Amino acid sequence: MKSKIEQLKKDALHLLEKVTDRDNLEVLKTELLGRKGKLNDLMKEMAGLADDERKVIGQVVNELKVSVENAFGEKERSMFHVEELNRAEKEWIDITAPGKFPASGHLHPVTEAIAEIQQTFEKIGFSASRIPEIDWDYYVFEALNMPGDHPARDDWETFFVDEAEGSKGKLVLTPHTSNSQVRIMELQKPPIRMVNINRTYRRQSDTTHVSMFHQFEGLVIDRDITIVQLKGVIDYFAKTYFGPTRQTRLRPHHFRFTEPSFEIDISCGVCNGDASVACRLCKAGWLELGGAGMVHPNVLKAGGLDPEEFSGFAFGWGVERVLMMREGMNIDDMRVLYKNDLRFVKQF
Ligand code: FA5
Secondary structure (H helix, E strand, C coil): CHHHHHHHHHHHHHHHHHCCCHHHHHHHHHHHHCCCCHHHHHHHHHCCCCHHHHHHHHHHHHHHHHHHHHHHHHHHHHHHHHHHHHHHHHCCCCCCCCCCCCCCCCCCHHHHHHHHHHHHHHCCCCEEECCCCEEEHHHHCHHHCCCCCCHHHHHHCCEECCCCCECCECEEECCCHHHHHHHHHHHCCCCEEEEEEEEEECCCCECCECCEEEEEEEEEEECCCCHHHHHHHHHHHHHHHCCCCCCEEEEEEEECCEEEEEEEEEECCCCCCCCCCCCCCCECCEEEEEEEEEECHHHHHHCCCCCCCCEEEEEEEEHHHHHHHCCCCCCCCHHHHHCCCHHHHCCC
16 A cells, blocks of 8 residues: 555656646646545545554555645646746836827818918907808898899809798808808997908819818908008918918909909919919919908998998908918819828828
8 A cells, every 4th residue: 555655646746747737737636636536545445454554554645645735736836937927028018118109190281271371360460250151141142242133143153051031031051251241240340350261162163163162251340441451461461371482462353342352363482473484383473362352332331330431351262272372282183182081181
């Protein structure tokens, strides 16, 4: 029996030494120390021994049990230690390394342009107004000196909203921001110095037109306002937004709501306004910026102001158009701004 015990101890220690993973260790433990394990078998065998002998053998078996259990405990600790080392090696992080920031995007170039234009005018005392982009026919046309059947209305290629008419006519998707003129006069008395930037809509789509675009409308009304101040504001904007060398000019035009009316041109940034070179961007050194003029007396009257006492100027330009005209933009089709193509937007 003693030699059997010795052999079991030898085998147990030998097998234990060879085990390299926790699963096999558990299997071996059950085989040796489990309820139906070899050590228990030995204990059962002891039942057939004489009392004296059982006492001696019992002590030896107990010693065997303790030493095997200790050997298992030792093995488990060393395995745990090795596992911990391996895990530390695998999951190692350098807590002093700079963090990884999630990729961040930026505002759309048109949104950036809107913010920049607004700030440019705020710097010279214009306050930003929010006027409805879906408005009554009255503010969009009627109050702007374009009565019901006037042919000038045709120029605006308007989207009408399919809803019942109110006391101020039909609802329209504003084709320009000039609806802000009489609206602001109804809200405040002169001096007025406002800029209204908003979405506008027209039934148009080609390389220089989109059906939803943005305009910015400037309006100044006070006593003794003249074209000289209009020209000053236009020059200020052109030099601030496009660069200090840019020139502007007023070209006679016709709008129903301003008198006199102008188209504003800005000298071309590619050929520097040199009419003698064949420029890919402009016509004879100038680019068209947008419309402007002195507020028509009928519009002042519609806003409750006496044209004998007050005068003013207004201008309305396209945000997308001024953005495209900016040096280095190289956008040859306005529609690309609204295609939601990240490859395009990421360039800016
Ligand atoms: C007007 O809309 C007038 N309300 C401007 C005005 C305001 C004149 C105040 C006098 C006093 P016009 O239709 O020219 O004018 O448009 C002005 C600018 O809007 C154009 O120069 C252009 O820059 C932009 N624009 C017009 N239609 C489109 C379009 N479909 N897509 C993109 N931009 C456009």
